[in-house]
Amino acid sequence: MSWIFLVVSGLFEAVWATALSRSEGFSNLGPSILFGAALVASMGGLAYAMRDLPVGTAYAVWVGIGAATTVAWAMVTGAEPVSVVRVLLILGLIGCVIGLKLTH
Incomplete structure (x- = not known):
């Protein structure tokens, strides 16, 4: 059960990071509330x-x-460029996360 909570909380990290970037220094109310x-x-x-x-x-x-999801979302939405190298690096990061799970 702890692993499920950890994965979901990692996804929420991507949500707050993205909302923070759209909050415009907490001057935009909707993203600021979502961030919190x-x-x-x-x-x-x-x-x-x-x-x-x-x-x-x-x-x-x-x-x-959180990092992999944030970067992937930014690439999907067009906020960041997509390249083969970036995708491979994200896949490597995901592979490392899986490796930590498998070795625990």
């Missing part, structure tokens, strides 16, 4: 997962999921 809600959900899920998982593994997986 996603941040609480993300940190809460990470904290819950850390009850059973080692801090290093949990944090690395959480960051990896």
Whole structure:
């Protein structure tokens, strides 16, 4: 169950990171509210997962999921350029996250 919470909280990390970038320094209300809600959900899920998982593994997986999802979303929406190298690097990051799960 901790792994499920960790994955979902990693996805919420991508939500808050994206909302933060669209909040325009917290002057745009909608993204600012979404940022706050996603941040609480993300940190809460990470904290819950850390009850059973080692801090290093949990944090690395959480960051990896959040980073990969944030970059992938930015590429899909056209906010960042897509290239073969970028896609391969994201896949490598995902591979490392899977490797941490498999070795736990």
